[in-house]
Amino acid sequence: MDFHYDKISEAVIRRLTDYLRCVRIASSSGETLLTSKDISETCGLKPSIIRKDLALFGAYGIKGQGYNTNELTYHLNNILGLNNIKDVILIGAGHLGTAIARYPGFINANFNFIAAFDNDPEKIGGNIGHTNIYSIKELNKYIKENQIEIIVLAVPSSAASGIVENLDSNIVKGILNFTSMVFPGRMNDMYVHNIDLAKELEVISYCMKNCLT
Amino acid sequence: MDFHYDKISEAVIRRLTDYLRCVRIASSSGETLLTSKDISETCGLKPSIIRKDLALFGAYGIKGQGYNTNELTYHLNNILGLNNIKDVILIGAGHLGTAIARYPGFINANFNFIAAFDNDPEKIGGNIGHTNIYSIKELNKYIKENQIEIIVLAVPSSAASGIVENLDSNIVKGILNFTSMVFPGRMNDMYVHNIDLAKELEVISYCMKNCLT
DNA sequence: TTGTGAAAGTTATAACTTTCACATAGTCAA
DNA sequence: TTGACTATGTGAAAGTTATAACTTTCACAA
Known part of the structure; x- marks a missing residue:
């Protein structure tokens, strides 16, 4: 996992925590696929910045489809260091x-x-x-x-x-x-x-x- | 009070709330004068941005001295709309x-x-x-x-x-x-x-x- | 197998923010 | 009264961030 950590600002990290909450909510209501537009509507940001933020850490999405909620949850938790207790x-x-x-x-x-x-x-x-x-x-x-x-x-x-x-x-x-x-x-x-x-x-x-x- | 509201970003407002907390702490320990450097050391920002933020709303400081804590408290509360219950x-x-x-x-x-x-x-x-x-x-x-x-x-x-x-x-x-x-x-x-x-x-x-x- | 549509990933640019450095002006002491 | 000192206020430059527009690629249906 070679993230470009040195270039990541705290603002990005704060937004990642927002995305994580949005994904948790979507997961809990059974959604398995989530587009940047879906996330944007929940948390009030523009789709473009969501795509850009996520792409900073790798290409987690499926072009034409969106982001798999389970995968996105895993990756966001992993980036933030939340996968371990x-x-x-x-x-x-x-x-x-x-x-x-x-x-x-x-x-x-x-x-x-x-x-x-x-x-x-x-x-x-x-x-x-x-x-x-x-x-x-x-x-x-x-x-x-x-x-x-x-x-x-x-x-x-x-x-x-x-x-x-x-x-x-x-x-x-x-x-x-x-x-x-x-x-x-x-x-x-x-x-x-x-x-x-x-x-x-x-x-x-x-x-x-x-x-x- | 003609503030330049249209140009003020939320980031500035968030910092104002930090300054207010710093001033409250200084006031409660008896300080009556506070420099941008003092505030910067408490809240971990650079003095220049503190001066710039405050100057957006008017010249509240005393050149060569700093900011009067009571005045600054009043102005910050006033800007944020906190002077009334x-x-x-x-x-x-x-x-x-x-x-x-x-x-x-x-x-x-x-x-x-x-x-x-x-x-x-x-x-x-x-x-x-x-x-x-x-x-x-x-x-x-x-x-x-x-x-x-x-x-x-x-x-x-x-x-x-x-x-x-x-x-x-x-x-x-x-x-x-x-x-x-x-x-x-x-x-x-x-x-x-x-x-x-x-x-x-x-x-x-x-x-x-x-x-x- | 191929064509279509949809949304991710990417790039260039405009907009915004921070920072530096300096002129300014107020204070205090001699 | 004067001069040295100090920290504000500010303008220009540098740095950063968000945005729109564009290109790519995947999935699905015909």
């Missing part, structure tokens, strides 16, 4: 953390919440589904022993910096930050993505205010 | 819906969850903080009587299409979709933004797999 841990088992751990999208993408951590004695020892909740004091030990590469952060914002600064960046490679603290995208070789649930609503607010298309 | 309703009062309604980011952005709706008899009549939970059967009546423009959707994916299709698009202007169903960005004049909590983790997965910077 990956263990992640959750830090912060409050309302948001709980909702995240139960969110079906993580399961679809093969992410497995192997453990959760909190500082609330009432939560420690409990669980979220099959995910046990441990004391935050055991966090770094757990990361080291289990070589945890990906962390989902859903603690109060005030606690975020302290936790991130103490992570062992030789082991942890990715952080998904749901707090209101902002971290730069790259910190000591760790990828950090900040997610603000309200962000999209702020964008909608602007669009509504200015009557944009 | 806006009522939104939540559809789906499960784990995710509850977490969303309690998420501090919505309060910061002046969004007020005025009501929630669910079909679970055990939840109806209850509340999330100060937000009462009503039966989903009353949804459209409530939207009409209270002229609700913005909706946050956090129901199971299978229920999403049915709800969206029945919304009165003469009243509702914006939908924040947290389900795994995908809707195009524009539907009958309604702005729809799909949020997949797992999306950013999928992007991180790709970055990790390919050792990108």
Whole structure:
């Protein structure tokens, strides 16, 4: 598989995740063949960019027919690195953390919440589904022993910096930050993505205010 | 306020929301003056693009000094339309819906969850903080009587299409979709933004797999 | 086996975005 | 009052991305 990785922008990758969702929806309703036009109608992009994005990674389509949903699912998962189950841990088992751990999208993408951590004695020892909740004091030990590469952060914002600064960046490679603290995208070789649930609503607010298309 | 709205891209607007978060953080730690370099170090962008973005909407900075945090907060909120409180309703009062309604980011952005709706008899009549939970059967009546423009959707994916299709698009202007169903960005004049909590983790997965910077 | 139609893959170009570098102007200290 | 300093605002250039239009190839039917 020789992808032209060096030329691929993050915008392309983001769109691939959209295509994947569209294919999942189509698959689940029994479709076996999907055209770039079909995908475009679901996710609101133009067919040409969908074809171009997919062609960057190889010719997966059947000319004159479209894309086979199973094949496309496999290839998209493969490109994104989602074909293998990956263990992640959750830090912060409050309302948001709980909702995240139960969110079906993580399961679809093969992410497995192997453990959760909190500082609330009432939560420690409990669980979220099959995910046990441990004391935050055991966090770094757990990361080291289990070589945890990906962390989902859903603690109060005030606690975020302290936790991130103490992570062992030789082991942890990715952080998904749901707090209101902002971290730069790259910190000591760790990828950090900040997610603000309200962000999209702020964008909608602007669009509504200015009557944009 | 004559902004050059027609020329502003969504990418700019998304960055403005980042700047706003950076300014909030700086303000809360007592800073009164912030340079484009300061902001760049927090959010991982280049100072030049920050200056350019802000200059699109007017000259808010003080040459040789930087940007006054209070003024910048005001202007950013004003540009995005966040200076006034806006009522939104939540559809789906499960784990995710509850977490969303309690998420501090919505309060910061002046969004007020005025009501929630669910079909679970055990939840109806209850509340999330100060937000009462009503039966989903009353949804459209409530939207009409209270002229609700913005909706946050956090129901199971299978229920999403049915709800969206029945919304009165003469009243509702914006939908924040947290389900795994995908809707195009524009539907009958309604702005729809799909949020997949797992999306950013999928992007991180790709970055990790390919050792990108 | 061959012809037709349909949609993938590809290319060239226009449109847009980012970046650099510098002139500008405000601040502060002497 | 003056001069040095600093970071903004801006214009031009470079770089990037999306789009339309085009070519290719596959599948199916006659």
